[in-house]
Each structure stands twice: as C-alpha cells, then as structure tokens.
Amino acid sequence: MRINVLVAEIGSTTTVVNAFDGIFSSCPTFVGQGQAPTTVLEGDVNIGLKGAIESLRKNIGASKIEYDELLATSSAAGGLRMTVHGLVYDMTVRAAKEAALGAGANIHQITAGRLRKSDLKKLVAIRPNIILLAGGVDYGERDTALYNAELIAELGLEIPIIYAGNIENHDDIRYIFEGTNTRLYIVENVYPKIDQLNIEPTRRVIQKVFEEHITNAPGMRKVREMVTGNIIPTPGAVMVASKLLYNEIGDLITVDVGGATTDVHSVTEGSDEINRMLISPEPLAKRTVEGDLGVYVNMKNVIERLGIDKLSDKLDVNEEIVLDLMSNYKPIPETELEKRFVEELTLEAVITAVKRHCGRFRHLYGPNGKKTIAEGKDLTNVKYIIGTGGALTRLPNRVEILKKIALSNKGNELLPTKEAKILIDNDYIMASLGVLSKKYPEAAIKLLKESLNIN
Structure with a gap:
C-alpha cells in the first residue's frame, strides 16, 4: 500500500505514526495509526519508527507500506530544554518566555537582571538545548544583556544562543561570541517597545534550532535517515x-x-x-x-x-x-x-x-x-x-x-x-x-x- 505522508510523533516512551493519503486532492483522508516503544536508549530511533510503521501496517491490514514522505514531531531526548534570561520579569523576560513556550520548549530556568554565580551554576547543571537572551527595549537599556552574554560566553558550553533583545546590541553580541564554538542566532527584539510583544520571529528560530539539535541528540542521530521533512x-x-x-x-x-x-x-x-x-x-x-x-x-x-x-x-x-x-x-x-x-x-x-x-x-x-x-x-x-x-x-x-x-x-x-x-x-x-x-x-x-x- 502506498501512502502520501506519514507523520511520526516521537515521544520519550512511545512513537506514534499517523498515515494520511489524498494530500493533493480535495478530500484528504486519515488512514490509520500505529505505535511502538521509542528506542532512544538503543541509540537508534529508527528501530522504534519502523516498529510503529509495522504496527500501522497491521492495524490497516496492508501487506506492505510504502510512503512518499515522512514528517515528525518529537519530545524524545528530554524534549526541548531552554533557559531564558532577560532584564525585567514583567517585560522582556515574560516576552521571551512566551516565545519559548509557544515554540514548544520546556523552560528549566528563568532569570531577570544580571546573572549571579548561583544562576550560572544552575545553567551549567541544566545543560539546556538552547539559551535565549533578551533585555532592553530597542534603543533602551543595553548593559544587562551584554553583561549576561559575556558571562555565558565564558562558560564555554557550546550551546546555541538566541539573542532577541535591544537592537543596539547586535554588533556587541556578535563580538562577544566571536571565536567561540557557540552557534549564535540574532533575531528581532521580543519586546521592542513598552507594551509591545514581538514573539513570532523568535518562535520560528527556536523551532529551527530545535530541529538541528534533535538530529544530534543521543539516540536521535539516525532520525534523518527516515524523516524527509520538518521535525518540530x-x-x-x-x-x-x-x-x-x-x-x-x-x-x-x-x-x-x-x-x-x-x-x-x-x-x-x-x-x-x-x-x-x-x-x-x-x-x-x-x-x-x-x-x-x-x-x-x-x-x-x-x-x-x-x-x-x-x-x-x-x-x-x-x-x-x-x-x-x-x-x-x-x-x-x-x-x-x-x-x-x-x-x-x-x-x-x-x-x-x-x-x-x-x-x-x-x-x-x-x-x-x-x-x-x-x-x-x-x-x-x-x-x-x-x-x-x-x-x-x-x-x-x-x-x-x-x-x-x-x-x-x-x-x-x-x-x-x-x-x-x-x-x-x-x-x-x-x-x-x-x-x-x-x-x-x-x-x-x-x-x-x-x-x-x-x-
């Protein structure tokens, strides 16, 4: 049986595969579902994916399943762990938090103002997949975000950094992370003006970084061998x-x-x-x-x-x-x-x-x-x-x-x-x-x- 699109939901414990056909017609159909244990611990998520596809085959009574595309969502490998660091909690911090949560992240640390030694110690212990830095409306306060960026750069964590703060800091932020092994993403300010939220650009970048991260996470290295489209x-x-x-x-x-x-x-x-x-x-x-x-x-x-x-x-x-x-x-x-x-x-x-x-x-x-x-x-x-x-x-x-x-x-x-x-x-x-x-x-x-x- 040939199916247009399979979508795999790769969870921490279970992988579910949903089959959709007639995608290019006016009447697309949901064909059926299969599931199997996620095989992160075995070091190859493809085992669980193939098991879920086999479960789907049995459930729909097909002798064989072929497909044109395989897309995926994932919360395996602990999902998307993030930390968020901004200036004022009710302003830039909250805006950054909304962007992270809306993108599907699990936030493990939130800080407002200058990072303390205890904050940095927690950050190292968390080992987030992404660090989100914000702070200051455009052309407003600059120093806090730069101070925090310097401390994080000194940690040498090699964790992707998204900067979504004061537009005036862009050149300085690039300079701080220049020469490090950190992948830096600079996006529009999540809080460009007082009482104005601008979270969609950051959400899009978070999902992009997640897709890059998840394919390199333990047990997920081979996921791209089967998945032909987006992973979010x-x-x-x-x-x-x-x-x-x-x-x-x-x-x-x-x-x-x-x-x-x-x-x-x-x-x-x-x-x-x-x-x-x-x-x-x-x-x-x-x-x-x-x-x-x-x-x-x-x-x-x-x-x-x-x-x-x-x-x-x-x-x-x-x-x-x-x-x-x-x-x-x-x-x-x-x-x-x-x-x-x-x-x-x-x-x-x-x-x-x-x-x-x-x-x-x-x-x-x-x-x-x-x-x-x-x-x-x-x-x-x-x-x-x-x-x-x-x-x-x-x-x-x-x-x-x-x-x-x-x-x-x-x-x-x-x-x-x-x-x-x-x-x-x-x-x-x-x-x-x-x-x-x-x-x-x-x-x-x-x-x-x-x-x-x-x-």
Missing part, C-alpha cells in the same frame, strides 16, 4: 495546529492532558473592553505548561490536590479502594471504576491548568475609590474549547469535563463562557496535523476539521 517539538506542533484553526473558526483554546503535564494553548485577542483594562500586553497565541499536572507520571500530585477523602466521595468508594487504584494504576484505564478515577484526575488537571493560564480582574483602592484592572490572558471571547491528548480524546465523559471550565468561574477569572462550544480531536492527530500544515496547510485544516467534527 510536539507541543509546538499543537500550537501550530491551534493557530491554523483560529484562522478558520476564530478564538479558541486547546487543552492537552498528558501523563506528565497539562498544556493549554490559547489563540484569542480577548475582548476590547478587557483589553482596555489590561495592565500589560498578552500575545495572541499563548501556551502554558503545568509540569505538576499529569494523569500518569504526576498522578500523585493531582490526587494530593484533590485529597483522597474527597476523591473517594466523588467515586463513591472507600479510601482503601482509592489507594488500591493508585498502587495498581495503568496507563490506559480498563474497568469502569478505573475510567471514573482517571476522569476525576483529568477534571482537576483541566480546571487547574486553565485557571493558571487565564487572567483575572483585580480591584485597586485609592483616593478616588475603587478601580478595576485586568491582568493575564483574557479567554472570555473564546468560542471553542478543544480537547486533545490521550485523556481528552478517549475518556467517556471528556465533553462534560471540558464544559466544567466555564462553570468553575468564581467571578473574577477571565475564563471562557458557557456559550463556548466543545470540540474533541477524535482521531488524536492534532500534533501530527500541526507539522503536516507546514507543507500542506489546506489538507491539514480539512483533516483537522474532520477530526473535530466541524462541518
């Missing part, structure tokens, strides 16, 4: 798909509950009324990663938030049964009780993650009385709430879980309203379609709408 971070691919869909249907959020993290991607400008009240700008596309909220690896964190007594009441069982569920927990729930157990964990992860992502109203009191301001991301104009990831595409009550986002509002939170429509990525292909859209945007949007049951 899996969370970044979900953001790409969300932005593509936004251009078609309007303001949305995508919630991805995984075993280790819960990611929230929002693409919305918010309402004009609330924008006038915002104390600092927010990007059109925003991603947050909650590293303590997962329904498998981080299950215990979520249960601690809920409390075993409360969880047992919700499940209508005694605490001993809850403890038994915890000790015999499976990655994929099988019994009715196991599914209800995971649904309660998923609900807690969803509500907590979205509330951390959204903004809220604050009341300030002064000589002229009370003044209401808004801070953070405004989700009140969101028309669609999309569920992706294993939990929100497979659990029986996934739609009801997402409906409870609006119902959880305590009155001061800028959450979606009850009018927001729930959409489910039924084929669980949103990340794959994000990378597919880089080359075939029309086919990707058609396949995405089909998976979400959008007419």
Whole structure:
C-alpha cells in the first residue's frame, strides 16, 4: 500500500505514526495509526519508527507500506530544554518566555537582571538545548544583556544562543561570541517597545534550532535517515495546529492532558473592553505548561490536590479502594471504576491548568475609590474549547469535563463562557496535523476539521 505522508510523533516512551493519503486532492483522508516503544536508549530511533510503521501496517491490514514522505514531531531526548534570561520579569523576560513556550520548549530556568554565580551554576547543571537572551527595549537599556552574554560566553558550553533583545546590541553580541564554538542566532527584539510583544520571529528560530539539535541528540542521530521533512517539538506542533484553526473558526483554546503535564494553548485577542483594562500586553497565541499536572507520571500530585477523602466521595468508594487504584494504576484505564478515577484526575488537571493560564480582574483602592484592572490572558471571547491528548480524546465523559471550565468561574477569572462550544480531536492527530500544515496547510485544516467534527 502506498501512502502520501506519514507523520511520526516521537515521544520519550512511545512513537506514534499517523498515515494520511489524498494530500493533493480535495478530500484528504486519515488512514490509520500505529505505535511502538521509542528506542532512544538503543541509540537508534529508527528501530522504534519502523516498529510503529509495522504496527500501522497491521492495524490497516496492508501487506506492505510504502510512503512518499515522512514528517515528525518529537519530545524524545528530554524534549526541548531552554533557559531564558532577560532584564525585567514583567517585560522582556515574560516576552521571551512566551516565545519559548509557544515554540514548544520546556523552560528549566528563568532569570531577570544580571546573572549571579548561583544562576550560572544552575545553567551549567541544566545543560539546556538552547539559551535565549533578551533585555532592553530597542534603543533602551543595553548593559544587562551584554553583561549576561559575556558571562555565558565564558562558560564555554557550546550551546546555541538566541539573542532577541535591544537592537543596539547586535554588533556587541556578535563580538562577544566571536571565536567561540557557540552557534549564535540574532533575531528581532521580543519586546521592542513598552507594551509591545514581538514573539513570532523568535518562535520560528527556536523551532529551527530545535530541529538541528534533535538530529544530534543521543539516540536521535539516525532520525534523518527516515524523516524527509520538518521535525518540530510536539507541543509546538499543537500550537501550530491551534493557530491554523483560529484562522478558520476564530478564538479558541486547546487543552492537552498528558501523563506528565497539562498544556493549554490559547489563540484569542480577548475582548476590547478587557483589553482596555489590561495592565500589560498578552500575545495572541499563548501556551502554558503545568509540569505538576499529569494523569500518569504526576498522578500523585493531582490526587494530593484533590485529597483522597474527597476523591473517594466523588467515586463513591472507600479510601482503601482509592489507594488500591493508585498502587495498581495503568496507563490506559480498563474497568469502569478505573475510567471514573482517571476522569476525576483529568477534571482537576483541566480546571487547574486553565485557571493558571487565564487572567483575572483585580480591584485597586485609592483616593478616588475603587478601580478595576485586568491582568493575564483574557479567554472570555473564546468560542471553542478543544480537547486533545490521550485523556481528552478517549475518556467517556471528556465533553462534560471540558464544559466544567466555564462553570468553575468564581467571578473574577477571565475564563471562557458557557456559550463556548466543545470540540474533541477524535482521531488524536492534532500534533501530527500541526507539522503536516507546514507543507500542506489546506489538507491539514480539512483533516483537522474532520477530526473535530466541524462541518
């Protein structure tokens, strides 16, 4: 059987391959899916890729699979580890952070102002894949970014550096890293003027650097032997798909509950009324990663938030049964009780993650009385709430879980309203379609709408 495009999602533990055909026609189709363990530890990811393709072959009943192209997303080899260093946290640092998260990075260190010895020690221990340097609006403060660049250059880490700060520093930054083994990328300022974010140029470069990094990471050296197109971070691919869909249907959020993290991607400008009240700008596309909220690896964190007594009441069982569920927990729930157990964990992860992502109203009191301001991301104009990831595409009550986002509002939170429509990525292909859209945007949007049951 000949297939147009395979898209591999190479995770830390599992490699999933999705097959798409008819890419050049008006009716592209999702053919099927296969999966196998990721073989990073064996030193050759191709083993896992070939295993996933073999799994796909069996699932679709083909005697043989041939393909024209293979694209990929990856979170293997620890995903994309980044550190971010800027000037003022609420300004250049936050802008740089938004750029990194939106590109699919996992941020391991954030610093504001001049780097201290303790910061440098942590940086060396983290061994990030990329270091992002920012600081100063254009033609504003220059010294902090240059000071930090000099300290990082002296470390001799041979880690790619992206500079996205004050435009006046470009020549000095080049001089600082001249003669080192550091690959330097200079992009437009992420915060060129007060209250102005410019994060897309940095996002694009981060994904470019990631693709170069991932092919050289341990266990990933041979990935290019099979992959013929783009490789982007899996969370970044979900953001790409969300932005593509936004251009078609309007303001949305995508919630991805995984075993280790819960990611929230929002693409919305918010309402004009609330924008006038915002104390600092927010990007059109925003991603947050909650590293303590997962329904498998981080299950215990979520249960601690809920409390075993409360969880047992919700499940209508005694605490001993809850403890038994915890000790015999499976990655994929099988019994009715196991599914209800995971649904309660998923609900807690969803509500907590979205509330951390959204903004809220604050009341300030002064000589002229009370003044209401808004801070953070405004989700009140969101028309669609999309569920992706294993939990929100497979659990029986996934739609009801997402409906409870609006119902959880305590009155001061800028959450979606009850009018927001729930959409489910039924084929669980949103990340794959994000990378597919880089080359075939029309086919990707058609396949995405089909998976979400959008007419």
